[in-house]
Amino acid sequence: QGNMQLTEVLVGDLMISSEKVAHVQINNPLEHALLVLVKSGYSAVPVLDSTYKLVGTIGKTIILNQILGLERFEFEKLSTMRVQEVLNEDIPCLTKEATLMEGLNAVINHPFVCVADKEGYFDGILTRRAILKQLKKNIYT
Amino acid sequence: QGNMQLTEVLVGDLMISSEKVAHVQINNPLEHALLVLVKSGYSAVPVLDSTYKLVGTIGKTIILNQILGLERFEFEKLSTMRVQEVLNEDIPCLTKEATLMEGLNAVINHPFVCVADKEGYFDGILTRRAILKQLKKNIYT
Ligand SMILES: Nc1ncnc2c1ncn2[C@@H]1O[C@@H]2COP(=O)(O)O[C@H]3[C@@H](O)[C@H](n4cnc5c(N)ncnc54)O[C@@H]3COP(=O)(O)O[C@H]2[C@H]1O
Numbered sequence: 339q340g341n342m343q344l345t346e347v348l349v350g351d352l353m354i355s356s357e358k359v360a361h362v363q364i365n366n367p368l369e370h371a372l373l374v375l376v377k378s379g380y381s382a383v384p385v386l387d388s389t390y391k392l393v394g395t396i397g398k399t400i401i402l403n404q405i406l407g408l409e410r411f412e413f414e415k416l417s418t419m420r421v422q423e424v425l426n427e428d429i430p431c432l433t434k435e436a437t438l439m440e441g442l443n444a445v446i447n448h449p450f451v452c453v454a455d456k457e458g459y460f461d462g463i464l465t466r467r468a469i470l471k472q473l474k475k476n477i478y479t
Numbered sequence: 480q481g482n483m484q485l486t487e488v489l490v491g492d493l494m495i496s497s498e499k500v501a502h503v504q505i506n507n508p509l510e511h512a513l514l515v516l517v518k519s520g521y522s523a524v525p526v527l528d529s530t531y532k533l534v535g536t537i538g539k540t541i542i543l544n545q546i547l548g549l550e551r552f553e554f555e556k557l558s559t560m561r562v563q564e565v566l567n568e569d570i571p572c573l574t575k576e577a578t579l580m581e582g583l584n585a586v587i588n589h590p591f592v593c594v595a596d597k598e599g600y601f602d603g604i605l606t607r608r609a610i611l612k613q614l615k616k617n618i619y620t
């Protein structure tokens with residue numbers, strides 16, 4: 339019965355593990371962060387501190403908003419500003435033990451949700467794609 | 480029974496209608512396209528021609544990739560290049576009559592999918608968020 343399986347799947351089973359997740363460090367200049375984002379191809383990635391604890395997320399939107407001046411994009415600001423000044427700290431976060439249902443609720447308004455342990459160490463990310471693939475499997479059972 | 484309802488919901492019921500969709504025109508300079516993307520807050524939007532037919536999509540990633548030179552971001556290219564030169568034309572497309580299942584399959588690898596009629600006129604976009612909200616409803620029935 340499809341619904342039984344939904345409660346057995348945990349976020350830890352579906353997440354992309356930390357070693358495969360592109361991220362930036364909190365003290366990087368915005369120019370480095372934008373380079374990581376453009377080269378990895380991702381719109382937004384997690385931000386970690388030097389001990390690999392999760393701090394927040396940063397994306398192209400946030401960075402480009404920072405440099406959008408009144409007349410033009412002020413690209414010189416990219417080398418003077420740091421990730422720490424602009425990152426988004428108001429982010430949902432789950433543990434590996436959270437259920438698929440909690441994961442589904444979390445990704446309704448977020449393309450990905452960070453996963454961390456109770457000390458705040460970064461474990462990985464749960465993406466909408468992973469949730470959609472799992473729900474598609476469940477529809478056929 | 481949840482599964483019966485899934486086949487009754489059509490893409491046209493879930494899509495964001497064209498008048499609410501931010502888009503750019505095929506002959507806009509990249510600078511204008513980037514401004515629309517930054518001000519609307521969207522990572523990528525549809526590209527239409529002057530008759531409102533769907534041509535493709537464009538996003539921050541594509542634009543920033545174009546201006547990423549060997550040593551720095553070559554921002555001056557934004558005013559000389561046009562959307563037409565860089566847009567992504569290889570995109571999935573659905574009609575309003577497509578089923579939720581077809582919509583789910585299409586968004587597994589795309590944050591949004593364009594919807595157009597058989598003449599190619601733009602009708603709207605189907606987003607992952609709309610699919611996820613619908614699937615969540617179905618899980619509870
Ligand atoms: N290199 C690639 N290969 C294949 N498909 C790709 C791809 N890059 C992007 N996509 C596709 O585009 C979707 C949106 O990517 P975006 O970078 O905006 O948004 C991504 C990005 O912000 C983040 N993300 C995903 N994988 C990541 C990773 N390995 N490291 C860091 N962030 C990641 O999670 C968001 C949602 O990812 P999701 O997989 O649901 O959805 C992805 C995926 O379906």
Ligand SMILES: Nc1ncnc2c1ncn2[C@@H]1O[C@@H]2COP(=O)(O)O[C@H]3[C@@H](O)[C@H](n4cnc5c(N)ncnc54)O[C@@H]3COP(=O)(O)O[C@H]2[C@H]1O
Pocket residue numbers: 381446447448449495499500501502519520521522523524525590591604606607608609
């Ligand atoms: N102004 C806003 N208000 C509230 N939430 C916002 C928002 N902008 C973005 N989001 C949230 O962030 C997700 C990713 O947005 P993104 O711009 O990368 O990716 C978007 C964007 O590329 C496109 N899109 C969505 N609505 C659009 C619109 N009205 N016009 C043009 N493109 C749109 O479809 C993608 C997936 O959208 P989806 O709704 O599934 O997922 C959205 C939504 O959950």
